[in-house]
Amino acid sequence: MNTQLILHYLTELSNHNEREWYHAHKAEYREANAEFEALVQDLILKIGKFDSSVLHNQPKDLTFKLVRDTRFSHDKSPYNPAFRAHISSMGKLPVPVGYYLMIKPGGQSFLGGGLFADMFKEATAMVRDYIAANGREWEEILENPDFRKHFTVQGTALKNVPAGYDKEHPQAEFLKYKSWYLEYPLEDAGVADGEEFAEHAASIFRIMKPFNDYLNKALVNFRMPERKK
Structure with missing residues (x-):
């Protein structure tokens, strides 16, 4: 895993984003x-050592393209x-x-x-409902010393607790969120040393797992919207 080669290529692409x-450097x-x-x-x-649900994946199915959708962006870099x-x-x-x-x-x-x-309003509602009903578990995850050392929950949020939720709920701040x-x-x-980076990344993902598990329990019945034909 030559991550230095990855960094070099991406640096060159950033400097020659055309x-x-x-195509000349395919x-x-x-x-x-x-x-x-x-x-x-x-x-x-x-990751499979602590989360076996990912082991069936093939790397090529998990990656995203470099090409940007510039239709609605002021930045027209391709x-x-x-x-x-x-x-x-x-x-x-x-x-x-x-992960x-x-x-x-x-x-x-x-x-x-x-x-x-x-953008998935149903997913947002499902997570809010789950936090409202399982606030103590959410708090325990966020208060774990290893979690607190490495992470702060981020996400777009409303100014106020949305209608239908207790404004005095212990996790009221997180009920405002639309993503977590x-x-x-x-x-x-x-990143430069591939072997060391992979070990470090896996250790960070392990600490992250209870947070992901919590959200996935909230989203267990969520279905991705079908794309309009």
Whole structure:
């Protein structure tokens, strides 16, 4: 797992974010992508030691394309110079939640977990209902010393507790949220040694697991909306 090769390729892509350069350096992309898939495979095996639900996955099914959708963006750069993957029991779908990895040079890499997608109103309601009914379990996860050392729950949120929920609930602040996720930032130096990085990433994901498990219990009956044809 040559993560330095990954960082080098992505740095070059960031500096030459244009279709001509990308197509002229397809060989370098294939090499970097192969190294990233090898890293994802190693993470699947390491995560599988404490979460066997991910072991059936193939790395190529968990990764995201570099191509950006620029239709509604002021930034018309055609590529996102980042290798990304989401490892869960259902692959890279946002639900069930799993273990997210983004390698992006310049100190923009991170490990993530939880529900990032706040556009699924049903999912948001299911998590709010679960927190409202199981607030003590939520509090215990967030108050765990290892969790507190590494994470702060993030997410888009309303200004007020939504209608139908107790404004005096012990977890009222989290009932305002529309998404609940974790981000563990990474400097380039922390990614440069592939073997060490994979070990460290797996240890972070292990600490993250109770948070993911809680959200997945809330989302057990959620079904992804079907795409309109």
